[in-house]
Amino acid sequence: MKVLFTDNSLWSQLNFRGNIIMHLRDAGHEVVMVSPVDAPSKGMVVPDGVRHIAIEMRRTSTNPLHDTQYFFRLLGVYRRERPDYIFHFTIKPNIYGTLAARLLGIHSTAMVAGLGFTFSHGGLASKVAHRLFRLGLSLADKVMVLNEENSHILVERGVARKEQIVLLEGGEGVDLDKFAFSDNRSDKTIFLMVARVLYDKGYKEVVEAAKIVKHTHPEVKVQLLGPVDEAYPNAVSREQIQKDEESGAITYLGYTTEPKKFMGRPGILLLLLSSYHEGLNRSLMEGCALGKPIIASDIPGCRETVREGENGYLVPTKDVNALADAMLRYLSLSDEEKESMSINSRRLAEERFDIKSVRSCYERILQEYDS
DSSP: OEEEEEOSOHHHHHHHHHHHHHHHHHTTOEEEEEEOOOGGGTTOOOOTTOEEEEOOOOTTOOOHHHHHHHHHHHHHHHHHHOOSEEEEESHHIIIIIHHHHHHTTOEEEEEEOOOOHHHHOOSHHHHHHHHHHHHHHHTOSEEEESSHHHHHHHHHTTSSOGGGEEEOTTTTOBOTTTSOOOOOOOSSOEEEEESOOBGGGTHHHHHHHHHHHHHHOTTOEEEEESOOOTTSTTBOOHHHHHHHHHTTSOEEOOOOSOTHHHHTSTTEEEEEOOSSOOSSOHHHHHHHHHTOOEEEESSTTTGGGOOBTTTEEEEOTTOHHHHHHHHHHHHTSOHHHHHHHHHHHHHHHHHHOBHHHHHHHHHHHHHHHOO
């Protein structure tokens, strides 16, 4: 079969779906990637045997003209390529790509990785996007979701039909061989947040909690790793990051296409304090596979990666004191207790997040529509 993957950036495709793309290629499918090449995507290498079609899309624009232009670009690509099946990811491909596919009689799946900005904020733009999203998903053959609670929300709000839903219980999965268990024993502790640098990802809470923790543990490091995207709503400015670095609260490591190099260091504990529903957070799943303890928000998409007190702690969203308390609790553990948390994280990844189950799901969808 000829299979297209349409996403909002080449970086997202390779970072989140690269394993699935290469698996389908190896299974004999003709795989084509359709996405913009944004700043984080520059220098990324498309896998051998896979084609990439670069397409212009203004990801954060709310201008109807820009979105209309993007729709017609997709329509032109789909008309030329005539794929057997299309997988769409992120909000604009889910809306406009699914519409283009339906007009051309092409079967498609829309993945709702998380209920992000559109579902967690009010305002006219968000309401319009919500209605367009409902239209787009109504035209898809399948709607993939990454946790059960988001599935219920989509059905209850009439955004998707129950019979469309395909639940990936282990999220988008982790290659457990690539992210092998690493010895986390160390006499130093580094709290590491791996995420886009957004206020919605808990940036402010992490900075403020770091100040509290450093008051009694000045030797502890709190580091941030991820891209700065100032065009995105609720993005943190570079000036603010610099200010918080100068205060001594955090260290910003910048952006990398290989976060495992930073996450795999000894003494790492991963932080993520998202204030909106995640799908199932990739950095936390990868952290589990590497054997890293986790402190995360008690929300869908984060709580699935934590067994309270066994491999980490869950804290309420936007609660600086609760986050600081959890960090201090971890610091008070014995070496044996910290090692047990690491082992439990790896065990959880093996039970829940193996990429093999995700591959099987994609294969079943394609088999259903293979004519």
